[in-house]
Amino acid sequence: MKWMIASAPWVLAAAISGPALAADNPASMTDAVKTSVFGTLPDGREARLYRFSNAHGVEMAVTNYGGIIVSLRTPDSDGDVDDIVLGFDSLDGYLSRAYQTSNPYFGALIGRYGNRIAGGEFTLDGKTYTLAKNNGPNHLHGGNKGFNQVLWDAKPFSNDTGTGVILSYTSADGEEGYPGKMDVTVTYTLSDQDTLSVEYNATTTKATPVNLTQHSYFNLEGEGSGSILDHRLMINADAFTPVDKTLIPTGEIRPVKGTPFDFREATAIGKRINDDNTQLEYGPGYDHNFVLNRPDGSDGELVLAARVTEPDSGRILEIATTEPGIQFYSGNFLDGTLTGKSGRAYGRRNGFALESQHFPDSPNQKDFPSTILEPGDTYHTRTVYTFSAR
Ligand code: GLA
Secondary structure (H helix, E strand, C coil): CCCECCCHHHHHHHHHHCCCCHHHCCCCCHHHCEEEEEEECCCCCEEEEEEEECCCCCEEEEECECCCEEEEEEECCCCCEEECECCCCCHHHHHCHHHHHCCCCCCEEECCECCEEHHHEEEECCEEEECCCCECCEEECCCCCCHHHCECEEEEEEECCEEEEEEEEEECCCHHHCCCCEEEEEEEEECCCCEEEEEEEEEECCCEECECEEECCECCCCCCCCCCCCCEEEECEEEEECECCCCCECCCCEECCCCCCCCCCCEECCCCCCCCCHHHHHCCCCEEEEEECCCCCCCCCCEEEEEEECCCCCEEEEEEECCCEEEEECCCCCCCCCECCCCCECCCCCCEEEEEECCCCHHHCCCCCCCEECCCCCEEEEEEEEEEEC
16 A cells, blocks of 8 residues: 655645644644653653554654653555664663663754764853763763753643644753753654654753754664665765764865765665775764755755655655754664664664754854854754655
8 A cells, every 4th residue: 555655845845834833832632642651760750651643654652751752653655554763662771771871862852962062162152161071082962961861841732733742841051061041842743744843942041052853763664673774865965074083073064976975866875884985984884964955045944854765665754954964873883782672682773863953063163053042042943754655
């Protein structure tokens, strides 16, 4: 059964001019979201699980611990439904020591700053701020206890845009070394058009860097089904930001043309991953930010960032974003030590992430688009995932 054909122009049109956003249009039928206890945190607080679905059999589950997408089930080209994101079926999985020591951020919301800040340091308005160095010499994904490890407030909703959950969190002034008290809201909306919209809003009491993203790992054949190297990837980017050996951008914006980073035409992820290339050696593999092509005057609007097709299941994932960049991470650090929901170990490159974002280390890179949020301003970004199969 063919249940939907990919339609990039539709995504953009509907997503840009679409109906009022969920956050503006609060809950009506909350019984569309099934709520249960997901587990208990070490401090005794309860994490909840929110499950909802759409008219075409797309089903998802989100926990308010870390805003983690715990499962995302979509039909393949025969109508068979599989879970296409890596993760665990219990809170303990996300809390376990193995997960903490080799934290892969499965499915989580990332903040205050997605990706790396060089040397765990930045200077803002003449003051130097020191952050945790939790990734070799650098700061990664918000520090020792990023937004992926906090308990968010959650409000389920259902309205004419779709069904989902509004998550909110207040990050204290000085939390993980960042300035300003920051109020953050992230809204997950699953629609009957087979889109998942993730909308981020934040305000702050002091100027602070902010770069929020979602860190789902996908395997479009179904989580636990092995390598993602056969998936075909298109990234709408003429350039990427090369890195040093600690994965900090050098500041260069390098054309992808003639390199293994040219994904402008759909190409199997594995085709060039072992090429003799210094950037791939540093990865090791793909772990790079791509500079998205964006028509003049479209700042803050959704553009198609990436499309991934899996040949056996026929599943297609499209990602559109208001962000200037996307981090393509080919799951290089997965090493088989974590066992996922289906009871199968997640080996190297058994999942990939495409993290819409501002560029890594922007607080220290004067030529990158700014990630500084000022008091009185509102941070607002949006990323839309569209699921189909053919
Ligand atoms: C991001 C980083 C990777 C890795 C993963 C989590 O994608 O760029 O280097 O840290 O998160 O394992």
